[in-house]
Each structure stands twice: as structure tokens, then as C-alpha cells.
Amino acid sequence: MAQLRVYVPPHPLIRHWLTVARDKNTPVALFRTAMKEIGHWLTYEAIREWLPVQEVAIETPLQAMTGQFMDVSTPIAIVPILRAGLAIMDGCQELLPTASIYHLGWVRDEETLEASCYLNRLPDRFAPQTRVLIAEPMLATGGTIMSTLEMLVERGADPAMIRIICVVCAPPALQKINQQYPGINIFAANIDEVVDQKGWIVPGLGDAGDRAFGTS
Secondary structure: OOOOEEEOOOOHHHHHHHHHHHOOOOOHHHHHHHHHHHHHHHHHHHOOOOOOEEEEEEEOOOOEEEEEEEOOOOOEEEEEEEOOHHHHHHHHHHHOOOOEEOOEEEEEOOOOOOEEEEEEOOOOOOOOOOEEEEEOOEEOOOHHHHHHHHHHHHOOOOHHHEEEEEEEEOHHHHHHHHHHOOOOEEEEEEEOOEEOOOOOEEOOOOOHHHHHHOOO
């Protein structure tokens, strides 16, 4: 039986940039740098053994040999969850420059904690075997990510081909994902244990969207 897997890579650069992002005194420009760097290194981990390769024949200056190239025929999609997902998307795109970008915009009602979609640029149908990488910095209550996953699966995305990168995640969201989509892999800089009554991850990052774009 499939079970949700959450990877927290023990990489010193990820820990460094997570600390920078957590610090409330980090200025906007440096916060964006931290988020981009975390997105980059988590994407590096997420695409390991996920992207298919093909054998090719090449010649070095000394002899003929076989090597491996990424199979560029395999469709790859990055789905950043607006707004905060934009802060880590650049780090993802650096490693997956040929990926298609499909933006999804969600806004959360701070009273009910329910999420509603205000922008949907998903395709009507994903091609078979499409690798889908979701860029969502915070997995807190699970409302937004569950709605996102439902929309992706409705459009033909295979849960086994979906990976999520996030900066911090929390048990409520992880439990919901595991119940409905246990085959999905998540790559996170950290798992924070607490979600408060307002739906904030503690210690978390605060509002990643506001901090990335200098708004409040």
C-alpha cells in the first residue's frame, strides 16, 4: 500500500537559507533570495530518479562511449501556487528550464480558512506521463493543496508523477494528503509541528507572499 513520503534533506545550504527565511528581520530582497535558493535545492532533490533519461552514443576526445541525456520528450510542468509559490519558482525553473509553467492563484478566507481560486492557468488535460512539480512554500491546514491536487487529477495528472516542494509543512496538511493521495512525494526544508487557530504554521515563516513582495 502506498504511503506518503516526506523528505527533509539534511543539506547545510537548505538549513542556512531556511534560517535566513525564518528570521523576521530579513529584508525583502534577501528573503526572496532565500526562497529561491530553497526552491533550487529542494528541486534538485525532488527530480532525482524522477526524470527519465535515454542512452546515447558520444565520442570523447579519446574514444567512443555511451552516456545519458535527459529525455526531453517527457513533458514537465511546474505549478506555482500564487502568490508565495512565485518566490520559489525561479529556483525550480533554473533546473527545469524546458518545463511548462501553469499558475494557480488561491486566496484564503481568514475567518473560515477556506481557499478560493482566483486564477487557473492549468491545461484542459495533461499529457500522459507528465511530471508535475507543485511549488507551494507552506502546507499548513491542507485546504489549498488538496484543492490543487483535485484540480490536477481531474485534468489527468497521475498522483504518482506529482511531487511537491515546500519550505515548511505541518501535520494537518500531511495527514490530508496521505489520506487521499498517499503516492505523492513531498520535499520540504522542515516539518513544523504546530498550526495555530488562525491557520498559521508555528514557528513557520509568517506570510511568505507578503514577505517576498514587500506587502502586508
